Amino acid sequence: xxxFDPYDPIVDSNPFPLYKELRDHYPCxxxxxxxxxxxxxxxxxxxxxxxxxxxxxxxxxxxAELPSRTGATLGTTDxxxxxxxxALVQHAFTRRNLAGLxxxxxxxxxxxxxxxxxxxxxxxxREFSTEMTMKTLSLIIGLPPTDENHLRRQAMxxxxxxxxxxxxxxxxxxxxxxxxxxxxxxxxxxxxRPKDDLISQFSVAEIDGDRLDEREVIMTTTMLIVAGAESMxxxxxxxxxxxxxxPEALARCVQNPDLLPDAIxxxxxxxxxxxxxxxxxxxxxxxxxxxxxxxxxxxxxxGSANRDERQFPDPDRYDLDRxxxxxxxxxxxxxxxxxxxxxxxxxxxxxxxFHKVFPRYRRAEADLPxxxxxxxxxxxxxxxxxx
Amino acid sequence: xxxxxxxxxxxxxxxxxxxxxxxxxxxxxxxxVEGILGECGGSCACATCHxxxxxxxxxxxxxxxxxxxxxxxxxxxxxxxxSRLACQVKVHSAMAGLIVHLPDRQQ
Numbered sequence: 001x002x003x004f005d006p007y008d009p010i011v012d013s014n015p016f017p018l019y020k021e022l023r024d025h026y027p028c029x030x031x032x033x034x035x036x037x038x039x040x041x042x043x044x045x046x047x048x049x050x051x052x053x054x055x056x057x058x059x060x061x062x063x064a065e066l067p068s069r070t071g072a073t074l075g076t077t078d079x080x081x082x083x084x085x086x087a088l089v090q091h092a093f094t095r096r097n098l099a100g101l102x103x104x105x106x107x108x109x110x111x112x113x114x115x116x117x118x119x120x121x122x123x124x125x126r127e128f129s130t131e132m133t134m135k136t137l138s139l140i141i142g143l144p145p146t147d148e149n150h151l152r153r154q155a156m157x158x159x160x161x162x163x164x165x166x167x168x169x170x171x172x173x174x175x176x177x178x179x180x181x182x183x184x185x186x187x188x189x190x191x192x193r194p195k196d197d198l199i200s201q202f203s204v205a206e207i208d209g210d211r212l213d214e215r216e217v218i219m220t221t222t223m224l225i226v227a228g229a230e231s232m233x234x235x236x237x238x239x240x241x242x243x244x245x246x247p248e249a250l251a252r253c254v255q256n257p258d259l260l261p262d263a264i265x266x267x268x269x270x271x272x273x274x275x276x277x278x279x280x281x282x283x284x285x286x287x288x289x290x291x292x293x294x295x296x297x298x299x300x301x302x303g304s305a306n307r308d309e310r311q312f313p314d315p316d317r318y319d320l321d322r323x324x325x326x327x328x329x330x331x332x333x334x335x336x337x338x339x340x341x342x343x344x345x346x347x348x349x350x351x352x353x354f355h356k357v358f359p360r361y362r363r364a365e366a367d368l369p370x371x372x373x374x375x376x377x378x379x380x381x382x383x384x385x386x387x
Numbered sequence: 388x389x390x391x392x393x394x395x396x397x398x399x400x401x402x403x404x405x406x407x408x409x410x411x412x413x414x415x416x417x418x419x420v421e422g423i424l425g426e427c428g429g430s431c432a433c434a435t436c437h438x439x440x441x442x443x444x445x446x447x448x449x450x451x452x453x454x455x456x457x458x459x460x461x462x463x464x465x466x467x468x469x470s471r472l473a474c475q476v477k478v479h480s481a482m483a484g485l486i487v488h489l490p491d492r493q494q
Binding site: 042043046047050051083086087090093094095096311325326330331332333334335336337338340341 | 406408409410413416417419425426427428429430431432433452454457461477494
């Protein structure tokens with residue numbers, strides 16, 4: 001009997017065959033293990049992501065939620081509050097603002113790549129993805145220097161789930177609390193001694209003359225850290241994995257770095273880090289002969305929608321020439337990824353610099369260790385052989 | 388499904404069936420219409436889905452909210468009285484036959 005259990009380790013390591021079964025035979029599937037309806041087709045996921053009135057984020061967007069944050073972050077609020085909150089932070093992540101940081105991002109990448117010179121092997125995830133994303137985040141939102149590996153580890157724990165308890169454990173909750181406390185310390189420091197950075201501005205921001213709720217300031221700052229550290233870090237490692245596994249595409253990108261944006265977009269479609277997000281229904285919805293009830297949780301499976309051959313022909317091929325417009329690698333609608341321009345720019349710069357020194361690489365391991373998470377897909381180690 | 392006609396900058400008209408509830412931006416990018424980028428995925432954060440809605444019918448649409456008006460300032464092509472961000476306009480059956488003109492640049 002077919003079962004889709006979002007906690008099953010196979011969903012972490014290779015969800016794609018399961019996604020196909022869902023799309024073809026169970027397009028509106030009740031997962032008893034996840035206590036959630038699973039939408040897997042492109043058309044249905046886009047429709048749901050566009051309809052926040054019906055598919056609300058207020059009760060959380062993580063399949064296994066951290067209750068203390070719901071209603072106080074971008075991903076866990078609905079318009080109109082969501083739009084006001086987003087408007088306060090969005091300016092730091094626009095193309096225009098990021099363009100001014102290009103040289104600094106390039107310097108971060110060059111410094112990291114220089115430190116790998118002479119190496120024959122590299123854990124791309126731990127040594128480059130983490131370094132690049134943490135330093136970028138510090139630059140863009142104004143985090144003080146910190147132990148980057150420790151911070152990334154805490155961010156990863158925030159988005160992990162335990163397959164045995166089917167939810168968050170104390171370890172996950174402790175990690176979230178640690179990041180909260182770290183966010184609080186930075187917020188307090190920036191209020192006392194403001195700098196020209198996002199946290200300084202955000203920590204004293206107002207909407208219509210009202211100061212933000214302290215919980216909103218802390219939780220939103222926390223999530224900026226978690227999303228930047230983990231979502232982008234994992235995505236960068238997945239892109240490296242894709243290029244390592246497709247040597248023709250890698251060779252073309254090395255020869256012509258102007259192809260990197262296409263490689264990034266196809267990577268976003270093919271196997272992005274943010275695979276599944278939750279919504280909660282505000283009314284009954286009938287779909288594919290199933291009756292979903294108000295109050296039911298619904299899983300928007302972006303990772304499956306991106307492999308739907310009804311939208312993307314030959315979807316399981318990583319195709320550098322595809323130019324997949326309308327892909328859902330950054331989600332869609334009001335909650336579409338805040339960091340999308342940042343991720344595109346950071347990855348482009350990082351791989352341009354990496355390829356200047358390491359134009360050929362392949363995976364050292366056939367099987368990778370995958371982070372257990374009902375929302376994200378993230379290889380916790382990516383050993384590359386540098387040729 | 389609602390029929391929308393997108394007129395690309397060089398004059399080519401593309402008529403598309405767009406699912407109700409999708410935005411004009413999603414209708415364009417998912418159906419291969421050139422001239423709309425929608426870089427930010429529809430979150431009103433980039434102004435690369437700028438379009439000119441047929442003047443005869445723009446009054447049928449709900450007016451833009453503050454965040455759309457703010458972002459329209461960043462549009463690359465000249466802003467006109469019938470400028471809208473395509474990601475902020477949801478399609479429904481009463482809009483059948485709507486004509487949407489696309490600018491010659493989005494960046």
